[in-house]
Amino acid sequence: MSLEARFLELLPTINRFADELGRRRGLVGADAEDFASLVRARFVESNYSPLAQFRGDSSMETYLAVVIRSWLNDVLIARDGRWRPSAVALRLGPVAVHLERLLSKGHRSVDEAIAELVSGADHPYTERELREIARQLPRRQPLRMVRVATDQAAELPAPSSTTADAALDGVEQAVERERVTGILRAALSVLSPEDRMIVTMRFLDGKSVAEIARVLQLEQKPLYRRLERSLTTLRRHLEHQGVSPDIVRKIVEARE
Amino acid sequence: MSERPLDAERVAALIDGRLSPEERERVLAQLADDPDWRDVLIDVSELRSEPSASDALTPLSTTPLSPTRARSNGGTLRRIAPWAALATAAAVAVIVLGTGEAPRDEIVLSSVGQEAQRLSLTSDELVALTENRWRVVRSGAESLSPIARAVRLGALAADAMLEVGRTEIGAREGMAQLLQQVEGAGPVISVLRAPADSLALQRTLVAVRALVDTQAFDAGMCLQMFRAGSIHAACGEQAVESIRQVAARTTQSPDRSAALQLALQELADAVRSGDAVRATQAATSVLQGAAS
Numbered sequence: 146m147s148l149e150a151r152f153l154e155l156l157p158t159i160n161r162f163a164d165e166l167g168r169r170r171g172l173v174g175a176d177a178e179d180f181a182s183l184v185r186a187r188f189v190e191s192n193y194s195p196l197a198q199f200r201g202d203s204s205m206e207t208y209l210a211v212v213i214r215s216w217l218n219d220v221l222i223a224r225d226g227r228w229r230p231s232a233v234a235l236r237l238g239p240v241a242v243h244l245e246r247l248l249s250k251g252h253r254s255v256d257e258a259i260a261e262l263v264s265g266a267d268h269p270y271t272e273r274e275l276r277e278i279a280r281q282l283p284r285r286q287p288l289r290m291v292r293v294a295t296d297q298a299a300e301l302p303a304p305s306s307t308t309a310d311a312a313l314d315g316v317e318q319a320v321e322r323e324r325v326t327g328i329l330r331a332a333l334s335v336l337s338p339e340d341r342m343i344v345t346m347r348f349l350d351g352k353s354v355a356e357i358a359r360v361l362q363l364e365q366k367p368l369y370r371r372l373e374r375s376l377t378t379l380r381r382h383l384e385h386q387g388v389s390p391d392i393v394r395k396i397v398e399a400r401e
Numbered sequence: 402m403s404e405r406p407l408d409a410e411r412v413a414a415l416i417d418g419r420l421s422p423e424e425r426e427r428v429l430a431q432l433a434d435d436p437d438w439r440d441v442l443i444d445v446s447e448l449r450s451e452p453s454a455s456d457a458l459t460p461l462s463t464t465p466l467s468p469t470r471a472r473s474n475g476g477t478l479r480r481i482a483p484w485a486a487l488a489t490a491a492a493v494a495v496i497v498l499g500t501g502e503a504p505r506d507e508i509v510l511s512s513v514g515q516e517a518q519r520l521s522l523t524s525d526e527l528v529a530l531t532e533n534r535w536r537v538v539r540s541g542a543e544s545l546s547p548i549a550r551a552v553r554l555g556a557l558a559a560d561a562m563l564e565v566g567r568t569e570i571g572a573r574e575g576m577a578q579l580l581q582q583v584e585g586a587g588p589v590i591s592v593l594r595a596p597a598d599s600l601a602l603q604r605t606l607v608a609v610r611a612l613v614d615t616q617a618f619d620a621g622m623c624l625q626m627f628r629a630g631s632i633h634a635a636c637g638e639q640a641v642e643s644i645r646q647v648a649a650r651t652t653q654s655p656d657r658s659a660a661l662q663l664a665l666q667e668l669a670d671a672v673r674s675g676d677a678v679r680a681t682q683a684a685t686s687v688l689q690g691a692a693s
Contacts, residue, residue: 162448168649169444195409203413210445211409211416218437229436236616238646271669277638338430345433350443355611360446361429362418365612366585 148193155196158206159184162213170221171230171242180220184213225250231283232351240270241278248282255279325388332382340375347372407431407438416446450547548651550579551613552688555621556628558606573602576609583612616650619643620688627681640684641669648687661687 146154163181172180188195195212199205225246234245240262247258259275270278333341342361346352354372358365383389405411407428414420415428432439545553557579560572573593580586580593589612592605610618623640645665664686671679 165448166444169448198410200410202410203417203419207416207445207449208410208413210448211413211441214441214445215409215438218440222437229440237642238649273673274638274641274669278642333433338426338433341433342429346439346443349436350439352443353611353615355613355615356443356447359450360443364585366588 148196151196152188152193155205155209156185159188159209159213162210166210166214166217168239169235170217171234171239171246172217172220173239173243180217183220184216187216233281233283237278237281240275241282244275244278245282248279325383328383328386328388329379332379332386335378335382336375340371343368343372344375344379404431407435412438412442413445416442416449545579545582548614548617548647550582551615551617552621552624552647554579554609554613555618555623556625557621558609558618559622559625561602561606580609580612586612614647616643616646620647620684624681624684624688627677627684638669638672641665641672644668644684644687 152159160181163184164177167177167180195209199208203211228246228250230242230245234241244258244262247253247261248255251258253261255276259272259279262270262275263272333344336344339361343357346357346360347354352360354368355365357363358368404427411420411424411428412432415425415432420428432442554576557572557576561576577590577593580590586609589605589608592601593609620640620643623643626640648661648665664683668680668683668687671677671683
């Protein structure tokens, strides 16, 4: 069978994966259609090279899903840079991811983002439901530049000493965060690859133990104990390096 | 020696469980340091673990349990005390909202325990659903998809809340039956079948929820709260989202999307207006349609 014939045979599966994987990451409406088109175009323009390169080490379906999902990374990075949706947004669904992207990457206010989503009307959410979703999203919007007319600038309040202190504290915390992150990275290397992956998925990607168990195909119950052991190892390593649990907790809270 | 870079097929082989232990370790080590490939792994694993359209989700019942119908089914029906239903809803809401973060569990369990104790005092005014339903649950246990099983477990969890402090343990027994198909659920099954106070039950329900698809569990729990006549707290607008998500994940036929959207809109409207009967019908339609 020619590669083209194989591609045509697999096209329904390819379309389904493109749609489903895109939707998971907040691609809706025209964005979703664009991604599905891009996927098909990549197969055709590369002379179906993903099919030609398939060695048979995995099932074809899983392989296709992985190929398509990795292409989605390119699209998301081109659109959003290194921005990643929060675990909460992913849990709430595609519209929540879209809303979070507008708030955080698109620098919209909550009102602006919701107005945009309501006018888009490619989802069934009401304004009230969207506000409820926005309320649940973690607050991590970056500072926004605000245009101020020159003649109004003098009337702006001066930074208070409290604000200045907070800024200084912020700098100190950033330096400390860098230092602790370096130590933490070294500590993680002490763990086995699988334990490192478990800790990373739990605390960096915000996945539940049940989700980790499913993804890594591990029994869930022993995973709690295993995670606890890994954390004990990490804590010992950090304390040995002079990093107290309190500092780690503050850094983790700042991340959240 | 430089590490062989990750490629799509190695990640796919990991998802399919086709790597040797050594190769699996190597791939995991690379994935731990690569957030982009980790995203790929997580999304595709979740996609591949979902049921196909034929692996259907069958709701507990296609219609809300009206008093008349409950009696005609041969079940015993007791009047629902409005405050009792609300207290149950609040308790269930706390479970739904609280199980995502381990550090909150103690607070959550304490709150839920208090609610359950209040419920145990309402011995004469408590909802009881038909005996028929438990038989349906048992007979269906063997062939259920993971999502359908989670929906039913959620529904039974809501009923288990209502049984606290009573002699009947139909809901917990139903959960135990369903959990027999779930790997690693043995200890939870034993606990479910043992006498339990409110606090112990909450802990058990949290454990059950962690064993299954949480969105589907929440959807089932809220569906059952609607059937019990309550729209409250997390089983209000959040329920719409859970049910929407479950429907989205189990629907593969584009033909269903328009009907689903209508049913979801109906559900949202019913929840907003506090109409539990309409909410039950719409939620049931959505969950049933998702599998057709």
